[in-house]
Amino acid sequence: MTGHPTNLFVLTGAGVSAESGLGTFRDRGGIWARFDPMKLATPEAYAADADTVLDFYDHRRRGVVAAEPNAAHRALARAEAWIAARGGRLFLCTQNVDDLHERAGSRAVTHMHGELLKARCCACGSVTPWRADLSRTDRCPACFTLGRMRPDVVWFGEMPMHLDAIEAALAEANLFVAVGTSGAVYPAAGYVRQARALGIPTCEVNLEPSDNAAAFDDARYGPASAVLPRYLAELGL
Template sequence: MGDPKKIFVLTGAGVSAESGLGTFRDRGGIWARFDPMRLATPEAYAADPDTVLDFYDHRRRGVVAAEPNAAHVALVRAETRLAARGGHLFLCTQNVDDLHERAGSRTVVHMHGELLKARCTACGAVTPWRDDLNRTSACPACGTVGRMRPDVVWFGEMPMQLDTIEDALAAADLFVAVGTSGAVYPAAGYVRQARALNIPTCEINLEPSDNAEAFDDARYGPASTALPRFLADLGL
């Protein structure tokens, strides 16, 4: 794949799976065990906020307890080495955990939001939040009680920072998807956008994704080993 200077990396749940955080769409994944329409929509939150908040409280505790793995660390190393060459690694994640940041990644775009932040539906303020959320939680900005929700993108809501992501993709000279199902749009469509722009593409996954046929290259195996090997092949 040559000597890329601007690498666009899209990560999904498979990157954090080896840190103990569940994936969503594979066998035994979160949405195989729970109904997302009852737990991850604005309508579910409006109808039964206690159940929705409790579900995300359990997930938040899991994120706080988890640690970055070798895949997260490899991306930090690649970011540093690429910058030393005058290049840039753009890291876009579908994950709502903070493991990329804790590993040391400097700039991470969370297109599906961040679980360790809460948003007030009364005033719109977003606040770092590591504790449980419930209907007695007050907004630190406006003081309203009972209007706090996880700052994550639910089904039926628009992903975040799409313009920034589209601009970075258009400027890239390599597109890499790591640990993604290839089933959730718009992220699943980025590989075809890259192909249309003649940008080389590679999938790194435990097994072929739903859109695996769209990639030029593929490396299969656990992200903690397959990703570092791929980046090492690039000299990163």
């Protein structure tokens, strides 16, 4: 594309946080290669064995709290500020449940798969910031129900969050960029084809080609912390 993007849609996946020490999911050696998601990341697993599910997410939550944003997170925060100062918008849609984008300085982050540092009450539906371990001895701060708190993340079989807002932002974009995504998880993996159908230029920034790499107009490959800042600089951001 020519000129600066005024409405940039960025989709991020686990690869953008991998260099901060957080594991990816579908890569060789990723989380779902080592653990059975059907036993740890479904409503049925939680109903059958809440303690095991909560322990798994406690471990992941501690990892998120200990992690630090990397240069890719910071580059997106700078680009958001640059575009906003000129009357445009960077819509940051992430599949990640960590808060590294926010800690890097991004002000508006749409978490389509939820947030690990929040807990949701299965009794009343209220969502509460939650950085500590989560157990069945915890009460909901809103309704005081005992033992019904779960991570506020999207499990297999559940609907991703904020889909209407994501679709609306994609329709308004003049550049679509996917960073660190596997291209295997829908509906996120389908956004590149939606963008192309709308005539929006697309680019993949990834360590290696994703499952849907052929759908992109352009690509930059290598570690996100090095490749993404360089690509955004090419765009003048």
